[in-house]
Amino acid sequence: MSRSHRTSEPANPVGSTTATFVGMPSFPHAAADAVGNSQLRRNLRHATHTIRGKRAEVVAEVPDWEALRARAAAIKDATLARLDEHLMTLEDRLTAAGAHVHWARDAEEACRIVTDLVQQTGVDEVVKVKSMATQEIELNEALAAAGVAAWETDLAELIVQLGDDRPSHILVPAIHKGRSEIRQIFSERMAQAGRAAPADLTDEPAALAEAARVHLREKFLRARVAVSGANFAVADTGTLIVLESEGNGRMCLTLPQTLISVVGIEKVVPTWEDLDVFLQLLPRSSTGERMNPYTSMWTGVAEDDGPQDVHVVLVDNGRTTVLEDPVGREALRCIRCSACLNVCPVYERAGGHAYGSVYPGPIGAVLTPQLRGITGALEKSLPYASSLCGACFDACPVRIDIPRLLVHLRTRVVDEGRSGRPSAESVAMRSAEWLFSDARRLTRAQQGVTTAARALRGRTSLGALPWPMSAWSSARDVPVPPQETFRQWWARTHEGRA
Amino acid sequence: MTDAGPERAEAPKRVALFATCFNDTMWPGTPRATVQVLERLGVTVEFPWKQTCCGQMFTNTGYADEAIPLVRGFVDTFEPYAAVVAPSASCVGSVREQYAALARRSGDPGLQRAVEQTTPRVYELSEYLVDVLGVTDVGASFAHRVTYHPTCHSLRMLRVGDKPLQLLRAVEGIEVIELPGADECCGFGGTFAMKNAAVSVAMGSDKARHIRDTGAEVVVASDNSCLAHIGGLLDRGRSGVRWMHLAEVLASTREQPA
Numbered sequence A: 001m002s003r004s005h006r007t008s009e010p011a012n013p014v015g016s017t018t019a020t021f022v023g024m025p026s027f028p029h030a031a032a033d034a035v036g037n038s039q040l041r042r043n044l045r046h047a048t049h050t051i052r053g054k055r056a057e058v059v060a061e062v063p064d065w066e067a068l069r070a071r072a073a074a075i076k077d078a079t080l081a082r083l084d085e086h087l088m089t090l091e092d093r094l095t096a097a098g099a100h101v102h103w104a105r106d107a108e109e110a111c112r113i114v115t116d117l118v119q120q121t122g123v124d125e126v127v128k129v130k131s132m133a134t135q136e137i138e139l140n141e142a143l144a145a146a147g148v149a150a151w152e153t154d155l156a157e158l159i160v161q162l163g164d165d166r167p168s169h170i171l172v173p174a175i176h177k178g179r180s181e182i183r184q185i186f187s188e189r190m191a192q193a194g195r196a197a198p199a200d201l202t203d204e205p206a207a208l209a210e211a212a213r214v215h216l217r218e219k220f221l222r223a224r225v226a227v228s229g230a231n232f233a234v235a236d237t238g239t240l241i242v243l244e245s246e247g248n249g250r251m252c253l254t255l256p257q258t259l260i261s262v263v264g265i266e267k268v269v270p271t272w273e274d275l276d277v278f279l280q281l282l283p284r285s286s287t288g289e290r291m292n293p294y295t296s297m298w299t300g301v302a303e304d305d306g307p308q309d310v311h312v313v314l315v316d317n318g319r320t321t322v323l324e325d326p327v328g329r330e331a332l333r334c335i336r337c338s339a340c341l342n343v344c345p346v347y348e349r350a351g352g353h354a355y356g357s358v359y360p361g362p363i364g365a366v367l368t369p370q371l372r373g374i375t376g377a378l379e380k381s382l383p384y385a386s387s388l389c390g391a392c393f394d395a396c397p398v399r400i401d402i403p404r405l406l407v408h409l410r411t412r413v414v415d416e417g418r419s420g421r422p423s424a425e426s427v428a429m430r431s432a433e434w435l436f437s438d439a440r441r442l443t444r445a446q447q448g449v450t451t452a453a454r455a456l457r458g459r460t461s462l463g464a465l466p467w468p469m470s471a472w473s474s475a476r477d478v479p480v481p482p483q484e485t486f487r488q489w490w491a492r493t494h495e496g497r498a
Numbered sequence B: 001m002t003d004a005g006p007e008r009a010e011a012p013k014r015v016a017l018f019a020t021c022f023n024d025t026m027w028p029g030t031p032r033a034t035v036q037v038l039e040r041l042g043v044t045v046e047f048p049w050k051q052t053c054c055g056q057m058f059t060n061t062g063y064a065d066e067a068i069p070l071v072r073g074f075v076d077t078f079e080p081y082a083a084v085v086a087p088s089a090s091c092v093g094s095v096r097e098q099y100a101a102l103a104r105r106s107g108d109p110g111l112q113r114a115v116e117q118t119t120p121r122v123y124e125l126s127e128y129l130v131d132v133l134g135v136t137d138v139g140a141s142f143a144h145r146v147t148y149h150p151t152c153h154s155l156r157m158l159r160v161g162d163k164p165l166q167l168l169r170a171v172e173g174i175e176v177i178e179l180p181g182a183d184e185c186c187g188f189g190g191t192f193a194m195k196n197a198a199v200s201v202a203m204g205s206d207k208a209r210h211i212r213d214t215g216a217e218v219v220v221a222s223d224n225s226c227l228a229h230i231g232g233l234l235d236r237g238r239s240g241v242r243w244m245h246l247a248e249v250l251a252s253t254r255e256q257p258a
């Protein structure tokens, strides 16, 4: 649900709960803007390179990392191949453990289910522990429209929410914000959202964290309903798992009376043995730690302890369509560790917002067009938001061959455009193919090039070129072509031999 | 992407040169140098005249149908040879990594078989020299300070590892300086350089700065497209750093210095 589709004013006094990604410009434009923002580039570079280094160190400690990656990929593939069975088992076990299971085909249905559940409790605010699925379906906006304020409790998400901004990283949504910016957001916005920040707040990390802690503590103690996501769902036992660093998630998962977990259907793993593999891979790949500080696991309702009213909403929202593509489905292995973002040279310059969804970076470039369909300009541009350098594939703990998926999706973009009016690009590509499909044609065209080169004798570079080559020549010198092609040289020196 | 290069083959001393369309037209010095190095090592080089283009630009931009005739042309041209050598990591990568999928798409089992048989015999120059011929000292002489940029396709698609560096270090008189952030992409990426020009130039500028900071006189790589992009930024910045293909450094001798 986009901001313009709201039926009533948001309940959140801060403004919109979090800005949405709807109506984002296509990647090249958004990225070009970001490239011009040197502060953003510095923040991103510093953060990604720091995590990158830590990740490399702890990955190197594991003697069988490659074997572990291969196992994780195999488990995911096998699970996805029989996803329906595993989901039925999960539902059975969850129900037996006292939880209520709901199925949501798309974002709208998922939002309606959660909103109804919240409204039945009569509250007008909920606390949330980091959940990408709820951001994907834009739950905060839907709740706001129903008069319910949804408060993010992950520190970085809180910063993004109070700043009326959008997340720009999977793990560190406020990666693009500097310390002083965060201080300003806290000082100006916290009071409207609950407990105000202290008047003498400095931009020391400890002071900022303390302000957030006090602010959030008040909300945890007040909240009667929590909304969570899950990193994994073990089918065998009906157990949901959340990994986090701050402990705020644990507060959400234990204090409120009602817990509603919104979980993408690809999060299921069959057994605890399988889970073991991912628990080894995820913290190392994401935060560069051997183990994350908090791992919370819950199975339905525990009598007199924790939430007594437990719901799990299993969300499809395009996932079964992705599953139908034998190449593209590999993207559903993703465990949202963000390792691919941190090594991606394009993400490092373009920033997360340019990808136009809650899933930025290389995984966003292959997941978003598949989940939403290759429909709009943004979705069509995302498969091209990569130089195909392959660093993402090497970093990915579940071995998603992102470069291969990018090329595959580019082919889909072109194939789907074949029925319409031919673009300038497709015309150029077809004439180039005509040229290259016959060596005699190529040789004749080369004669044109060398003739031109002789006219340019003495120059070292070509200067400005007309569109579309101007995209190249505006920043880079263009070499003058040679006066003799290789073919001509070969004919001159090796004639008659081959 | 695969993790390993081709199996070490029997050393065929007769090879077909795949010059690649860009090198043939724009940088003929590179295939010329490749011929010189190979002939100096006693290898008989042939140049099948009907070769054109591997189709990489088409495949990577999504024009798979346009690439298929080029795949067919490639295997028609090179199937008879026991070894094919190309001075371009990205073209070899496209042949070895993408042809199978394109052949499947064509639905022609004959093409699929031909691709299966031909593509494992296509080598990037450093692979052929080190893995097949088993040499690292090719008798070159180049008395300059150089730094080496491992292009993404040589590093992560072909996994050539340090083979180019082994070859460079064996060159007489050379000083090889390590490049900081060597494994980071230069931002060329084929049509990426045009489609996302701003990001491409930002990446390339960082690469050019790292190269300048080494104090090297020459930057060397195994892909002229990446080099032209980096070189275009270096030249625009009046850096004075020269850019050369690995083959040209290896072809350089005391009698005929490059």
Ligand code: SF4
Binding pocket: A285, A333, A334, A335, A336, A337, A338, A339, A340, A341, A363, A392, A395, A396, A397, A398, A399, A400
């Ligand atoms: S694609 Fe791989 S590296 Fe990227 S977030 Fe998903 S699991 Fe992590």
